[in-house]
Amino acid sequence: MIPACTHIIDDDEAIRDALQWLFKTRGVACRAWPGGEAFVDAWQPGWRGCIVLDIRMAGMSGLECFDTLLARGCTLPVIFITGHGDVPMAVSALKKGAFHFIEKPFNDHDLVDLVEKALAADAEHQRAAASRETIEARLAPLTSREREVMNLILEGKYNKVIADELSISMRTVEAHRSRIFDKMEVRSAVELAQQLTILRD
Numbered sequence: 300m301i302p303a304c305t306h307i308i309d310d311d312e313a314i315r316d317a318l319q320w321l322f323k324t325r326g327v328a329c330r331a332w333p334g335g336e337a338f339v340d341a342w343q344p345g346w347r348g349c350i351v352l353d354i355r356m357a358g359m360s361g362l363e364c365f366d367t368l369l370a371r372g373c374t375l376p377v378i379f380i381t382g383h384g385d386v387p388m389a390v391s392a393l394k395k396g397a398f399h400f401i402e403k404p405f406n407d408h409d410l411v412d413l414v415e416k417a418l419a420a421d422a423e424h425q426r427a428a429a430s431r432e433t434i435e436a437r438l439a440p441l442t443s444r445e446r447e448v449m450n451l452i453l454e455g456k457y458n459k460v461i462a463d464e465l466s467i468s469m470r471t472v473e474a475h476r477s478r479i480f481d482k483m484e485v486r487s488a489v490e491l492a493q494q495l496t497i498l499r500d
């Protein structure tokens with residue numbers, strides 16, 4: 300897995316240098332980019348971490364960079380850095396899913412705290428995505444009949460009721476239940492329901 304990194308995107312070299320120094324002194328891995336174009340060109344779907352993005356930049360603006368990344372499926376949390384006059388734009392970005400915004404001049408500790416929260420949010424997002432992939436992989440080999448039986452199990456119905464509804468024998472229902480539990484790697488209907496709840500979250 301690619302290590303998490305905080306990406307600083309700002310066309311002001313002095314700001315980039317200051318933020319790199321700040322993050323490194325706090326043990327936060329980081330990388331600086333001179334503008335949105337450079338980052339968008341380099342970005343890979345497997346990257347983990349977060350983005351600290353200036354709203355006003357020469358060339359591609361922070362908002363344009365954000366919109367482009369969203370369109371490409373980037374899920375990295377984005378913290379906007381903004382001057383006072385940019386607050387309405389930052390609020391608009393929040394409505395599109397930005398993680399947070401912080402106004403200049405900002406307190407160093409506040410920014411690092413925000414970055415650490417963003418990194419934790421990305422890590423949790425990745426864990427949840429991995430769990431969903433695992434469950435979907437377990438669901439894939441279920442036959443259509445096993446899915447029917449599984450849905451009735453999740454409705455809390457007993458084997459006899461399931462057998463009557465599907466016009467099959469109880470022994471067949473028991474066999475389906477056993478195979479469903481094996482494929483889903485669960486020991487009970489409760490565990491099965493808990494797994495499938497993750498897919499709905």
